[in-house]
Amino acid sequence: MTLTRRTLLASTMLLTAMGPAFAQDVAREDTVIFDLDRTIKDPENFNWFTAGTKREHGAHQAMWEPLxxxxxxxxxxxxxxxxxxxxxxxxxxxxxxxxxxxxxxxxxxxxxxxxxxxxxxxxxxxxxxxxxxxxxxxxxxxxxxxxxxxxxxxxxxxxxxxxxxxxxxxxxxxxxxxxxxxWSEVDNPATFAFYPPIGTGPYTYASGATNRMIWDRNDDWWGAKTGFRDLPEPQRLIWLETGGEESRAQLMATNQLDAAQNVSIGTFEAIRFQNPNVIGWFADYPYAWPDPCARQLEINTTVAPWDSAEMRQAVAAIINRNQIVNVAAEGATTASRTMFTEYGAMQPYIDAVIEAGHGVPAQPDVEAAKALIEGQGYTMGSDGFYEKDGEELSVDIHVNSASTEYTRTIDVIVEQLTRAGIKAKAVPVENGVFWGEVLPFGSYEMSYSWLACGSVNEPWTSMSRYTTASVVPVGERSPGFNNTARWDGPEAEAYTAIVDRMGDMAGDDPALPGMVAEAYGHLAEGVPFIPLVQSAKLLPMNTTYWTGWPTAENAYNHPAFWWGHTHQIIHNLEKAE
Missing domain, CATH: 3.90.76.10 (Dipeptide-binding Protein; Domain 1)
Known part of the structure; x- marks a missing residue:
């Protein structure tokens, strides 16, 4: 990527347009500037209870504190x-x-x-x-x-x-x-704007506009007075709409941004070439932090021939996860080993699944896949595709066209399946159609998704999404996007019985890892979905003015600075020497 002169000019104009509240009063070295990835539609509405009202412009990271x-x-x-x-x-x-x-x-x-x-x-x-x-x-x-x-x-x-x-x-x-x-003085809480807002946090609202929100430190903050925490070092926090990847890259490269939203690996390396003070979650590849929604290939278990568990197992054996990492993600992620996201809190469950022999390998076993397919009566045709009863073995894979990550991944999988003898085709569809029609109503053979998302510190949340309680016929909406694969039958019932028992147990129950491994055995046999790779969020952090950003080596928590836990990040920031 080229960080152009035009982009530098646009970035400078963007900061200038923020007015004197940014340029004066507080020095740059006392200010932290966070990337905001969308416009603030109503900067004078802080009623977070209502649809469309933002919190991630600093409101729940600096002003409102969590319990x-x-x-x-x-x-x-x-x-x-x-x-x-x-x-x-x-x-x-x-x-x-x-x-x-x-x-x-x-x-x-x-x-x-x-x-x-x-x-x-x-x-x-x-x-x-x-x-x-x-x-x-x-x-x-x-x-x-x-x-x-x-x-x-x-x-x-x-x-x-x-x-x-x-x-x-x-x-x-x-x-x-x-x-x-x-709020008790409000007639209708649904229409109350809560402006100007107040909170318990160490920062108070200073000013806002559609492209930025500014918060100044409250030196009378309760936390410092009671000894809960010292006052955070930054005197001012700004959430700034940067206008896209190229613009945020230029702002980061020229020290006008301290924490940026997700960028591609090429953009990240271009930023680092100009500004070696920029870091990622990892110091080297894959650089990126895995967000909570690991990627997977969903399979509609009601559609022939994919209603056969052996055929689904064959597809799973064909998948080359390392190739997805290297080609589709350009090395910015890692291959999934289970359905779970690779967080420290999830390691006991991931380890239990792998030790039980149910983990998925990064490399394929195409010969084993072919044996499974041929065991179902298919023979290889002269054109290199399997056939049975005069029909070629084929599959359409629906993919949301909203992101190149999605389409590039499915392009790789299509090539892998094709080389193994399955005539695969990508079917890109618009975002609204994908989430509104394709996935919830089971209108697909296979699809690219992250529907096992949810478990970040315990296994039940993700595993409960594939129980038989959520099975509905194709054409009816799956409740909460749960079990859109319509996985049912003896394996699913055995899996459900274990997961239902897990749902009544405390999160620290020592029996849970073993139960996860037992349930996962049924999941691995039934294959309603195929884990692929971790979801990568490559979030550049700038150490020119501030150090103490969360990293894999300093993992006091994760780096998603638009989340409500950002209080921890802000309290860990220290002025660079």
Whole structure:
């Protein structure tokens, strides 16, 4: 990639357009600039409960603080606004202890009244439709204040994962309590803009526009006063819409950006050529951090000949994951070994599956695949394709055309299957059609997806997506995109029985790894999907002004700075010497 003079000019104009709030008051070396990958449609609306309202422009990374933060390395919930949450014997009630001394930025105390009020507000108003609000509305039957620092949740049904699912920033965000003394005065919470906003975090709102949001440090922050944390070193935080990969690359190369959104391997190397202070998650290949949604090939188990487990096993044996890594991903990811994302907290389960012999290899075994295909009555034709009863063995693979990552991966798989004797064809479809029609209604033979996404610190969330409870006929919408493969039958039933038992167990139960391996044996036999590679997020971090970014060597947590756990990143940043 060439970082052009035109791009440099555009980038300079972009920063200039931000006005004096950026150029003055706070020095560049005291400012952290984060990449924002989309326009802020309404910069004066901070009602995160409603559809379309942003949080990732700094609101839930700097101003609103979570109750807990899930540590992807340890699998534990790091306490933040809350210090503990404990269940009763059957996980139907949970009691949360809040941290003493927490204050909203206007000086009012944060306490149990805020938590109870916010939960009851979303329970009583379905127009508050944000995912986290909807989950709380479904899971919580009632909530009560025990005292100023204690809240009890009574659930609609037992759930051993309740704290992580709701309060731990498991993926992107978490349920965020709002100040009762502000929201209780509102007639309609669904139309309230909450502007100007307040939070408990160490930064307060300074200014905003459609292309940026600026936050300044609150030197009277409760955390420093109580000894919870020192004041973070950055005096100002900016989330800046960079306008795409080329522009963000130039800003990063010229030290006008400190943390960038995902870039290609070529762009990353071009940035580093101009600015050797830029780092990735890994110091060398694959550079990228694996995001929670590992990639896979979904197979519709109701469509012949792929309704045969042996034929699905054959396809799995043909896949060359290393080639996908090297060609489609240009080396910026790693081959998956199981359905799970390769996080530290998931290693006990990954290890158990591999030790039981159910892991998937990076290299193919085409001869074994051919033996399986021929065992189903197919013979190799003169044109190099298998045939049976006068029909060639073929498959259409649907792929979302929205990303070159998706289409390049399927192009590689198509070539692999073709060389092995299966006439494969990629069927690119528009994003809305793919997610609205193809996947949920089972309108495919095979497709590229990441539908096993979900498990980041425990195995049940991903594994539960393939139980028989979600099986519906082709043409009916799969609930929550679960088991769109329509996997059913004895193997699926045996798998489901084990996974259902896992769902009632605590996340730290020592029996879980063995149960995961046992269930995975049925999954490996049934092959409703084929794990491919880890999902790569190559996020450049600039150490010119700031050090302490999360890396594989300094994995205090992960680097997705648009998530609500970014408080940890900000508190770890130190001025470069």
């Amino acid at each position: 807990f933060i899930l540590n992807y390395t340890t699998g534990e919930l790091d306490p933040w606004l809350a210090t503990a949450i404990t269940p009763n014997d059957d996980f139907s009630e949970w009691t949360m202890t809040l941290r003493e001394g927490v204050e909203w930025s206007d000086g009012e105390a944060f306490n149990a009244d805020d938590v109870v009020f916010t939960v009851n507000m979303v329970k009583g108003n379905e127009e508050l439709s944000a995912r986290e609000a909807a989950v709380v509305r479904t899971q919580v039957a009632s909530v009560e204040k025990i005292d100023d620092l204690t809240v009890k949740f009574t659930l609609s049904e037992p759930n051993p994962r309740f704290p992580t699912e709701n309060f731990g920033v498991r993926i992107f965000g978490s349920f965020l309590p709002m100040p009762e003394h502000v």
